[in-house]
Amino acid sequence: EDAAEESNVSAELIAHRRRLVDEWNAWRARCREELAEERARLGKQDEEEKEEKEEVQ
Amino acid sequence: MRPILLQGHERSLTQIKYNKEGDLLFTASKDLRVNVWYSQNGERLGTYDGHNGSVWSIDVDYESRFFITGSADNTLRLWSVSTGKELFQWEFPTAVKRVAFSEDGDQIVCITEQRMGHQGAIRVFEINRSGNGTNQSKEPISMFHPIASKATVCAFGLDTSTIITGHESGKVALYDAKTGDEIKGNQRAHSDVVTDLQLSPDRSYFVTSSKDKTARLHDSRTLVVLKTYPTETPLNSAAIAPTRPFVLIGGGQEAMNVTTTSARQGKFETRFWHKIFEEELGRVKGHFGPINTLAVHPSGKSYASGGEDGFVRVHHFDESYFRAKPYGDIEPID
Numbered sequence: 001e002d003a004a005e006e007s008n009v010s011a012e013l014i015a016h017r018r019r020l021v022d023e024w025n026a027w028r029a030r031c032r033e034e035l036a037e038e039r040a041r042l043g044k045q046d047e048e049e050k051e052e053k054e055e056v057q
Numbered sequence: 058m059r060p061i062l063l064q065g066h067e068r069s070l071t072q073i074k075y076n077k078e079g080d081l082l083f084t085a086s087k088d089l090r091v092n093v094w095y096s097q098n099g100e101r102l103g104t105y106d107g108h109n110g111s112v113w114s115i116d117v118d119y120e121s122r123f124f125i126t127g128s129a130d131n132t133l134r135l136w137s138v139s140t141g142k143e144l145f146q147w148e149f150p151t152a153v154k155r156v157a158f159s160e161d162g163d164q165i166v167c168i169t170e171q172r173m174g175h176q177g178a179i180r181v182f183e184i185n186r187s188g189n190g191t192n193q194s195k196e197p198i199s200m201f202h203p204i205a206s207k208a209t210v211c212a213f214g215l216d217t218s219t220i221i222t223g224h225e226s227g228k229v230a231l232y233d234a235k236t237g238d239e240i241k242g243n244q245r246a247h248s249d250v251v252t253d254l255q256l257s258p259d260r261s262y263f264v265t266s267s268k269d270k271t272a273r274l275h276d277s278r279t280l281v282v283l284k285t286y287p288t289e290t291p292l293n294s295a296a297i298a299p300t301r302p303f304v305l306i307g308g309g310q311e312a313m314n315v316t317t318t319s320a321r322q323g324k325f326e327t328r329f330w331h332k333i334f335e336e337e338l339g340r341v342k343g344h345f346g347p348i349n350t351l352a353v354h355p356s357g358k359s360y361a362s363g364g365e366d367g368f369v370r371v372h373h374f375d376e377s378y379f380r381a382k383p384y385g386d387i388e389p390i391d
Binding site for chain 1: 215259261262278283333334384385387388389390391
């Protein structure tokens with residue numbers, strides 16, 4: 001019974017860690033997207049500001 | 058993980074930094090001396106001589122061409138990495154407590170101390186990278202004074218438009234680098250002095266250490282606290298390990314503040330924490346006093362610690378460090 005309980009706890013812990021990593025990975029993916037968007041926007045601003053406005057519409 | 062001991066300082070270390078390639082390790086201390094070493098074998102490559110006061114802070118640019126130092130002698134100095142020659146000097150009314158390069162090496166930010174009727178200030182200088190580096194402007198491109206609590210640490214944020222600061226009160230703030238306006242402030246990031254601030258490789262998050270005995274991970278854009286690493290000792294430094302999901306934390310109670318032999322209790326250890334699970338994974342002993350500064354090799358193959366004991370210890374990770382999967386297949390992207 002004790003062993004069963006222990007394995008339950010560790011299953012819970014594993015699920016918890018899995019959730020933490022999934023949250024972290026999702027946040028990292030968002031970060032990368034935002035960074036890429038920002039860099040693209042800054043690049044365009046330097047070169048062709050007008051065209052960017054058209055693209056947005 | 059046999060450490061290499063670097064013996065070139067007579068007093069406590071203040072800050073250590075790897076260059077971008079990681080082949081060089083720069084070390085500064087209260088003894089006025091600044092050294093550069095080959096990180097692989099611990100051989101000393103050279104020194105940067107000239108300061109008349111403790112060197113509080115150092116940084117090296119992305120090309121390993123320019124090196125900056127901030128000192129208690131009220132100067133900020135620019136050096137040639139390869140020749141060790143001083144190229145330029147800025148003088149202030151008070152000590153320079155923290156310096157940092159921007160990612161592109163075009164700017165530097167520094168904190169000068171609040172003292173004798175002088176407000177603490179943050180200044181940003183443009184670095185003229187053309188020519189031999191001696192032709193610099195004395196005038197900052199921006200300067201501002203954080204109110205309420207003085208800034209202790211600083212760095213450029215995601216880019217040169219923002220500056221992230223840590224404060225004496227424990228506050229962490231994000232400033233507009235041009236106007237000096239506070240964009241965001243987290244008053245309760247820490248409850249005591251912020252002692253170190255190091256960014257992730259892509260600058261989207263950063264770690265802080267504090268005398269409040271915790272280290273924390275923050276979002277560079279929002280200043281939201283992402284993770285907390287609590288310990289039982291005041292902390293002086295924290296670093297993010299690349300390639301593995303770890304943060305390194307170091308500190309320790311000053312000898313004069315302890316009633317028991319804390320060295321034996323193992324307080325002067327570098328602690329490895331799982332960045333995401335907020336669990337301590339292990340400790341590395343070695344120093345005879347508090348750990349003042351930590352740095353991790355940019356490709357993650359070694360780390361170095363600088364102590365109150367005057368020693369720098371460079372640890373090259375074993376193969377097992379990279380293979381180890383303490384949590385099985387649950388591994389984050391980065």
